[in-house]
Amino acid sequence: MKLMIDIKSYFETNRNEILRQYFDFLRIPSISTGKTHSEECRQAASFVLERLKAMNCDTARLIETDGNPLVFGELNRNSTFPTVLIYGHYDVMPADITDGWNTDPFEPVLSDGVVFARGAEDNKGQVFFLLKTVEYLVENERLNCNIKWMIEGEEECGSSSLWAFLDSDADALRADICLVCDTDMIDIDTPAIVTSLRGAAIWDITVQGPRQDLHSGLYGGAVVNPVKELVRVLGSLFSTDGKVLLPGFYDEVRQYTPEERIEITQQPFDEEEIKKIAEVESLGGEVGFSALERIVIRPTLEITGISGGYTDEGLKAIVPSYAKAKVFARLVMDQNPSKIKDSLVQYFQKNLTKGVQFECEKEIGLSGYVCNTDSRFFTHMNEVSKQIFGKTPAQIREGGSIPVVAAFKEKLGMDSLLMGFGLRTDNIHGPNEHFSLENMVKGMETIAAFFQQI
Template sequence: MPAPEAAVQYAKEHKNDFLEDLITLLRIPSVSTLPDHQGDMERAAAWISDRLKSMDFDNVRVMPTDRHPVVYGECLKAGKSAPTLLFYGHYDVQPADPLEEWKSDPFDPQIRGDDLFARGASDMKAQVVAHLSAAASMVHTSGLPINVKYMIEGEEEIGSPSLEKFIIANKDLLSCDICLNADCAILAPDTPSITYALRGLAYFEIRIQGPASDLHSGRFGGAIDNPALVLSELIAGMRDENGRITLPGFYDSVRDLSDDERAELSKLPTDDAWWQAQAGVKALHGERGYSAGERASARPTLDVNGLLSGFTGEGSKTVLPAKAMAKISMRLVSDQTPEQVHEGLIQYMKENAPPTITWEVEKLAGAPPAIVERDSVSIRAASKAFESVWGKRPLFTREGGTVPVVGMIQNLMGVDCLMMGFGLPDDNLHAPNEKQHLPNYYRGIETFIRFTHELAV
């Protein structure tokens, strides 16, 4: 029996064992943000460590960080001529609140129909255990055809504050040819897909100061500038009548969509009518010349996330506010950087803010965009693996949101970070009644096996 078929057969024969492994890990309430769960975090890390040791992985360690440990392990028996895959994952989960909205205990996994319900089921313990199960299936048959390393952290749900420092300190240990991040989903149970691009993020707070204190609008209105109006005018000027952002240099590094990419994205089951219905709006709006799907995933944006100025309580108060504040986020695409758009925002404010006020811009958060070329080795291997298991070619998608760790790994390690997972859009991530669709879990194990063998080719 060919090597991948032997491993696939092993996985099918041990599917109940692999389900029980997942249930065992889901019973551990590894909530990273709550100090009371420190012991549970250590238990979850130990469970993964023990799993790696049971497969005779080498150099298995539970490595401390400033908060929660990273689990590392490696199997390099394929030799120096074989490629090395680094699997990234996380074992921490979100808090389960509000508990009253769960239909069952979030840490007592329950199967209803084809779905397994528990906190962390889809995000992302099922993805982690699926890959561990795939590795076990290969180890116990013909062996791993490539070198495999694991880096599984415990801080993803709190923003991975220790990860950058960890990667820099352990760059040689983590060296690889390809990184795989399974913290993602496919479009539907019968529609495999690969996310090949993610948008980045730049988040700012703009603060405007006018008079030293709030003033009476009857006495001073018309004689001095109103910070709320100034800020409103500045924000309004950040976008032109065609929906394009006016910050200096904003589009200088934007990688345009190719005709081939646009044709591929047009195959997705999400046309303009779908986006309008999902948003519940009367009409769509945005940069001219692009579909809603393209604007929401492959074009950069600027959005106001919050505004604050003056009197906002019930009733009326004729105040001329001394201050105004706006929180603004920008979604970035390759090859923009948070630093570049920050410079553009500062230049815009210098050129457009009137001398009647003072202003400051604070950078609150930033993460680079990420992209894996669709003709890369990892994408080709993933496509073949999906097609072998699902019986159809996967669709290619771009994600409008940001996964900071993907860009972090690509920038720090200089390798592609492939997004390949088996969750579903309706898995209730971070919400009550989170679930994992079990048919996807089992097919995910087989897909990981076939993906690994495709990389060996």
């Protein structure tokens, strides 16, 4: 296929410049959790903006928000062409060499064709190859669709600025299909299209006790300890067989037929690999379901962090004044995040001992998403992938969430095509995140063919 040869030739001919740009992008510590790296997030947004300008977008601008800027662009080729919205994010998770990195996470290292750095794959690496692919197609007059870009800077912390934009200006993003390259392949030779995602809901829970920390010798046993209360009630939410005991939690969860469950197990999945990556001896969870089913079709309720009292070195004999926890639910289709929150609040109010106060604040709440596998764009991506890889993509369900995908469907009626080119072993969010240049080129070939032949 001529286009494949052109992309590979383009990459090799321009390898040094492509890697220079890619590394410049990765060097920016655009960490979105907290405000410490706000300026670096702006730098990363400006990097994306300059790439949009370089491909002569009709519109390319930063959209100012209460948080990190959004990057918006439009390439209008022909009014008869379909329009594709490309969504991605330039923000990354925190990283420090003391977390187990072999090298500085913000100084990219190329080793045996693999780039190691925070954001190498998630999502800077995949956003970058999309930018270079469209740039190539524009230069060679092979782009046969209109393109809109929405690259945000808060995906790793809830996308609050994008939510605000969708509430006021959603029509600006209206397109025939949204393309998201923020998922994984099965292996280097096997592409995958994600056909469903779980939703997510995050709540900040605070149990407030005395006005300030109190001496446990004077007040312990008389004043209610908020840390003990929080731990006790949280623990009561779970049974020993892995079920969530929150009333109503499973009410809207779909029950799959035996035939459907067998079909789900055909999805490539290796429990031994999961144990190896996690470095655990065994897996656990809801009894009656396989590990794969627990990840892709069952909801979970996770406690992602607890704080309160004194945990530093030495002794501090106190009754703590407060305790906090973050509770994170992965929700499946039809579960309502607001209903789950209401049940959680009622459960705490009923079960907490008198003498403490309770607050529950929602950070985010979104439903699950199921892809329309009958769309012409889905069919087209299958055909293109067969040209590039010699096989159609595996259709897989994922347990993770891409917050805006459900919002695009709800607000714009727009489906999303979820096809990324990373690997599960790329260690995104962890130390020594990496992305293979071979995967990058495969991604460029696939997306170039998709846009040229659409």
